[in-house]
Amino acid sequence: MTATSTLATQRASIREVGLRDGLQSLASIVSTADKCAWIDAAYDAGMREMEVGSMVPAHLLPQLADTEAVLAHACSKPGLLASVLVPNLKGAERALAAGAQSMVVPLSASYAHSLANLRKTPDDVVAEVARIRAVRDAAGSHAQIEGGVGTAFGCTLQGDVAESEVLRLMQALLDAGADHVSLADTVGYADPDSVRRLFEKARRLVDGRLRTAHFHDTRGMGLANAYAAWQTGITHFDACLGGIGGCPHAPGASGNVTTEDLAYMLQRMGVATGLDVPALLQLRQRMHAWLPNEKLHGSLWQAGVIAAPQACAAICT
Ligand SMILES: CC(C)(COP(=O)([O-])OP(=O)([O-])OC[C@H]1O[C@@H](n2cnc3c(N)ncnc32)[C@H](O)[C@@H]1OP(=O)([O-])[O-])[C@@H](O)C(=O)NCCC(=O)NCCSC(=O)C[C@@](C)(O)CC(=O)[O-]
Numbered sequence: 233m234t235a236t237s238t239l240a241t242q243r244a245s246i247r248e249v250g251l252r253d254g255l256q257s258l259a260s261i262v263s264t265a266d267k268c269a270w271i272d273a274a275y276d277a278g279m280r281e282m283e284v285g286s287m288v289p290a291h292l293l294p295q296l297a298d299t300e301a302v303l304a305h306a307c308s309k310p311g312l313l314a315s316v317l318v319p320n321l322k323g324a325e326r327a328l329a330a331g332a333q334s335m336v337v338p339l340s341a342s343y344a345h346s347l348a349n350l351r352k353t354p355d356d357v358v359a360e361v362a363r364i365r366a367v368r369d370a371a372g373s374h375a376q377i378e379g380g381v382g383t384a385f386g387c388t389l390q391g392d393v394a395e396s397e398v399l400r401l402m403q404a405l406l407d408a409g410a411d412h413v414s415l416a417d418t419v420g421y422a423d424p425d426s427v428r429r430l431f432e433k434a435r436r437l438v439d440g441r442l443r444t445a446h447f448h449d450t451r452g453m454g455l456a457n458a459y460a461a462w463q464t465g466i467t468h469f470d471a472c473l474g475g476i477g478g479c480p481h482a483p484g485a486s487g488n489v490t491t492e493d494l495a496y497m498l499q500r501m502g503v504a505t506g507l508d509v510p511a512l513l514q515l516r517q518r519m520h521a522w523l524p525n526e527k528l529h530g531s532l533w534q535a536g537v538i539a540a541p542q543a544c545a546a547i548c549t
Pocket residue numbers: 253256286287288289290292293317319320322323324326338349350351380381382383416417418419446478479480481
């Protein structure tokens with residue numbers, strides 16, 4: 233898809249991943265009731281895709297130990313696509329039993345990060361996706377399987393990651409049974425040029441089966457990278473309210489691109505997201521009470537939204 237035809241689409245979807253990527257690296261533990269309130273408020277603000285936790289061993293990420301309960305609440309929301317991260321077959325079995333509508337299987341294109349994060353090589357993760365697909369199909373479930381290719385632009389443990397390796401693994405995930413794939417910049421190694429280059433190549437290879445772009449704002453390029461991905465035809469983005477997030481097994485990892493800033497950027501570009509940006513800002517404000525010891529990030533909350541032209545005209549006359 234060319235930039236011109238992409239811009240004609242003028243619709244994009246943001247998946248709030250704060251309850252998973254956002255919380256996984258924070259020491260604070262948010263109560264299940266507060267997580268459900270977070271889901272309610274995001275849903276009321278128009279959010280229709282949320283990643284609400286991880287099916288990892290509770291002792292590894294106690295922050296996400298209540299994922300089953302949080303997922304059950306998310307699944308009660310009509311029209312909400314509720315996903316969870318699953319690191320292995322056991323996690324997928326838990327996700328299927330809990331009624332997940334979408335499972336994100338992370339695969340690190342960086343060999344070193346793959347071992348640190350999942351104790352598996354990237355190709356072992358591909359083989360695990362084949363097992364997850366077999367179990368899902370045998371269960372008669374329609375839960376989507378997303379292969380999330382992380383460290384796609386490099387990482388602190390290994391340095392460079394070759395584009396050819398990222399593309400190979402992306403294709404291997406689809407061949408193994410993933411329904412679609414996403415590309416992630418785990419530690420802020422991407423820039424708009426490298427994003428455009430890799431996403432264009434990836435889209436040439438698998439077209440619409442490359443669904444989502446997942447950026448961290450580690451070096452201040454999160455929004456610029458999202459814009460570059462949008463220009464290649466990507467219309468699904470991951471983001472975290474308050475810009476929290478980061479992989480605990482990736483040294484130097486920091487927060488995701490900020491949901492409210494990304495939603496506002498798209499809105500200013502005339503792209504419909506279905507999101508109520510002032511409502512997102514109110515939700516961000518509530519997060520201070522849920523995460524009193526954590527720093528929230530982003531820009532829009534400081535300056536506020538610029539009033540729509542009609543409202544401005546009314547005020548100015
Ligand atoms: C994959 C493992 C589990 C391997 O960990 P392991 O120790 O190799 O696991 P194992 O298979 O040897 O099993 C050890 C024990 O854990 C149990 N177990 C095993 N699996 C599960 C499970 N799913 N749920 C519950 N329990 C489980 C298993 O049953 C066994 O129990 P025991 O017999 O000793 O009583 C571990 O390495 C792991 O959980 N890693 C995940 C780390 C993580 O969450 N990282 C962050 C997410 S990835 C990320 O942030 C990047 C991303 C996606 O956001 C993209 C980006 O930003 O770029």
